[in-house]
Amino acid sequence: MSVTLAADGIKDVTTPLTDADVESLKAGDRVRISGVMYTARDAAHARLFPLIEKGERLPIDVNGHIIYYTGPTPAQPGQVVGAIGPTTASRMDKFTPALLKLGLKGTMGKGYRGQPVKDALRQYKAVYFGAIGGAGAVLSRHVKALEIVAYEDLGTEAIRRLEVEKFPAMVLNDCHGGDLYEDGQKQFAREG
């Protein structure tokens, strides 16, 4: 079991994730993620997608893992990474269901997902995490190791393997149809 509820009410999540782990996560949960995550955004997804379509091997094993939509700033001497906050997830919507079908258990970014992605989260048992957009400096402190593992020519958009420790996030969409954006905003809406 790699999801445990800590005394402070935050769920500690350790990758890789199983279906049972995913099922225990609910929209609105605060989490701290430790373990391995891969970064990929627009350009890397555009390269992965044709490989999936042709049934070829991907440069990373997504099974049980989390893809974080981010393009960090360069590390200064002595740093693991520069600022590393999330980018808008919906730009990756076109590619996400195919990756979830391959066993990807989590994606992390910011902003709404389209209905096909939400449906795929239910169908393939996966979760969409949100990191705080614009909190790139704070989030960099939770990345303990970084290695470029594919598409180095893409610069900030290359695929990086991150080792993270207690990386703070929220569950935005769970595999049960729960949606933090919808629930949270309903509570505070005073104008349509």
Place this chain on the structure above:
Amino acid sequence: MRDIHVSAIADAVKKLCMEANVSLEPDVLRAFDRALTTERSTAGKQVLTILKENAALAAGQRIPYCQDTGTVVCFVELGQDVHVTGGGLYDAINQGVRQGYQEGYLRASIVKSPFDRVNTGDNTPAVIHVDVVEGATLKIMIMAKGGGCENRSKYTMLTPAAGLPAVKDFIIECVKTAGPDACPPLILGVGVGGTFEKSAILSKRSLFRELGSPNPDPMLDTLEKELLERANRLGIGPQGYGGDTTSLGIHILTYPCHITSLPVAVTIECHAHRHKEVTL
């Protein structure tokens, strides 16, 4: 005539780029503090608190506040009695951007062509707007404009008959469609009037006014306050997690326009409102 050498311009732009990306201006930090006094949502308060921590860490450790270190949008007020020497003004600004982004370990986020998508590698070119004004000084204002929020910016051409109520509704609609993608709490820059392109430029220019300061035009000031209240009743909240702080400010600039036209442009800016200016 007063001579200003291009090296002074490049150097100034370099420093502005490096500073803007690590050190939020006090007007934005004050807006976070004000929001924390009114925000009712627990998740919203947590986000605002983390944003303050992020600002302190970024400034203290000189890590960029956000990994999207933006497109450099540069407004220049060039005094007509200034003579730029040693090269071109635009080249000097881009040289400053190049040096600032490389020396500051800032992200290169610009591609050469919207179609080939090959990164230029040094975050050039900037988007540059120059106004010629009276005097012998050169004022340079830069904004590191994030892409996620820029992508939610909108334009509409309304009819004069639709008038002010339609302008208000359009602005509120922009806040709704921006939602969490644009990293709320948002700042809105609004340009009303002029032509298609003039309204868009005004919408950017308006973002350089100090956040929280009144609009010098009393009618626009009342309008801004009314719209800010409406935006903050939408419930979107910090990061879209639900809450009272959807926007930190709405800035409006207007310009005369044609009898047939009512153009409205809205630039969506995120909470990472990185702006700096200097006068040479």
